[in-house]
Amino acid sequence: MNPLPLAGVRVLDLSRVLAGPLCAQALGDLGAEVIKVEHPSRGDDTRDWGVRVGDTETTYYNSANRNKRSVTLDLQTAEGQGLARELAAKCDVVLQNFKHGGVEKMHLAYEDIRALRPDIVYCSISGYDRYGQEAARPGYDLMVQGEAGLMAINGDADQPPLKFGVAAVDMFTGMYAAQAILAALFDRQRSGRGRHVEMALFDCGLMISAYYGLEALLKQEDPPRFGNAHPAIVPYGVFDAQDGPLIVAVGNNTQYERFCREVIERPDLAEDARFKTNLGRAQHRHELQPQLREALRAFPRRLLLDRMNAAGIPCGEVLGVLEALQSPRARAGGLVAELPHPVAGRTQVLAPPYRLDGERPPVRHAPPLLGEATREILAELLGVDDARFARLKADKVT
Missing domain, CATH: 3.30.1540.10 (formyl-coa transferase, domain 3)
Structure with missing residues (x-):
């Protein structure tokens, strides 16, 4: 296979849960080297969601973290923050979705990283517009599905408001963020300039309303719900x-x-x-x-x-779902990858959903064990020697 389009691009993924990790995973699928920074003792919240795989992964975590390497750093410590800034200076993209004001307290905000690397492409994901009155509100997929009107268009007419079966707002936000990052990287090749990409779950949730949203604006009323039927095509x-x-x-x-x-x-x-x-x-x-x-x-x-x-x-x-994943169509398309796992023996992940030059990009890295690449990456990128690494471990920084 030809080199992947983002080969040579390095991403520092400081995000957790779903929207940010999905964005970073999409970049990893396209060939970027993705370094996922996690808390030393608990890791990403989703390592405790879903069904357990091995000792530190779950089905939920694995759905958004293939093609990454995990580094553990306690970002509540000054030394952990310093190491994260050093890593950011070695990266092309930084991605974060900390609560309002958190990234500034850790000195990992866009301005902090841009001072170290002026051409950085930095992506911030929040629940609501960072320039609006609700900037400090935490944002969750379920809340936004309700507030963006999505529950009101989902399900049958005689049902109460209904959420989507998957976290659709998180997923769309992750994909919109990846799209914007790719555009910023493309522009950087021409201008040499970095960018601050800012995404809000509510903004993306409203976009999902699509033609229903435009119909509501045109008619000045909520569109009816049709369940599994189509609003304009019969049968x-x-x-x-x-x-x-x-x-x-x-x-x-x-x-x-x-x-x-x-x-x-x-x-x-x-x-x-x-x-x-x-x-x-x-x-x-x-x-x-x-x-x-x-x-x-x-x-x-x-x-x-x-x-x-x-x-x-x-x-x-x-x-x-199981029938679909095990269908001849899915098998023939190579849409489920099975990889070795040091604890579980084998683990399954979904493959990237596209082909490049006729070939599906490989799953180069299984979803990582918590902190499995910490020693290697700190030594390779930051020159951390054995003595310092031992001290970082003893001080619970890594």
């Missing part, structure tokens, strides 16, 4: 066959006619003037949907899927 959603659920995604009027005639054997629904156009079907969804559901329940799922595939109608199965 489009999850339906029950005789023996289980399946996805039907009829995208245009020609597909709808074939669906009625060749799949569910209801030509009368194709001929009904109310349903001939998608606009008509959306307008009369309450008359059409019950008939479609009844027709689909008359057939086995496999037969329906075969008929829709033959007719060129988008469709799919509804799988459990």
